[in-house]
Amino acid sequence: MRLRNPSAPMPHPHLQLDHVRLGYRMPTGMHVVVDDLSLALHEGRIGCLLGPSGCGKSTVLRAISGFEPLLAGSIALHGEVVATPRRSLAPEKRRVGVMFQDYALFPHLSVEDNVGFGLRREPAAARAARVKGLLSLVGMASLGGKYPHELSGGQQQRVALARALAPRPELLLLDEPFSSLDVDLRERLAGEIRDILKEAEATAILVTHDQAEAFAMADEIGVMEQGRIVQWGKAYDLYHHPATAFVAGFIGAGVLVPGRPTGNGSIRLEFGDIDAPGPVSTNGDVRVLLRPDDLLADADSPIRARLVHKVFRGPGYLYTLRLPSGSEVLAQMPREDGHRMGDEIGIRLRTGSLPAFPA
């Protein structure tokens, strides 16, 4: 592991986007799809742009790799500005590698030749050594002679990763890399690919609409909504301290329940008071984020809710509970406890404070 002298100034971010605006020219005029987007990623970090379909994630990746002109702002790689609205360094000069969702392996080339494809100008011995090292890094050392159609989806994905890493890109971009794999494999492979990128000391940006993938792979995540990053942070903070109601709704399961600030630092919910997460205006109702793990079953609790839906989730059950007002909340219950549909269950809150947003 490389250690940094703590008194040395922080180096330039490896990738920096400042107030970037991007759009497409339409017959009706310019259609802006990304606006005022800024981010900074340091060397060796894995960042992620996470957001719903159409929010502009792929457009940002194309701008970083040099295939989308900027309408405003700038992009810098390792402290060097590579794009502004007036000038743009050619994609092949940026040393940015891209790995797409469909792997795009060459079907007529063996695994080894696929991985070595970007190294054709290197001397044969150096090229062979690099290919061997990469195949071993991605756990495919014995499969170099196979052809893509002989491999599983996960294996093809590893070959695609080795091929993208081969020319030692300054930055690796991963565009929805797991979307063609089934859900179980996706999360496992995301974790494995994270380990490989860390081992290779690569700096990478992943784009995805899948939160599990983002959480399994990224060090830091930017949640995008309609062309803007609405929150940038670690998975834990996005989950527990969402900055907006949109982030709260997009990340993890949960329900926004109505609440009313009492004026003395707490918020009144239908089933009791919670501490306000910070200064909350008393003039107006709020919505409070309640995650399934915020509620506990408690037979002695005076707060009663009716069980209207119950799903087995392996480690436990996910209950949908209807409160007397008719609003519904989710509750994660640890194991079978004999509750039946329609039962009235005593519940209580696990935590004293929950995120709140203006109603």
Ligand SMILES: Nc1ncnc2c1ncn2[C@@H]1O[C@H](COP(=O)(O)OP(=O)(O)OP(=O)(O)O)[C@@H](O)[C@H]1O
């Ligand atoms: N070539 C294009 N011409 C015109 N509009 C485009 C073009 N490419 C994308 N768009 C529009 O720009 C917006 C952002 O698209 P983009 O592909 O960046 O989103 P995304 O978040 O990557 O979505 P997805 O997850 O579905 O790939 C969308 O409204 C899309 O319709």
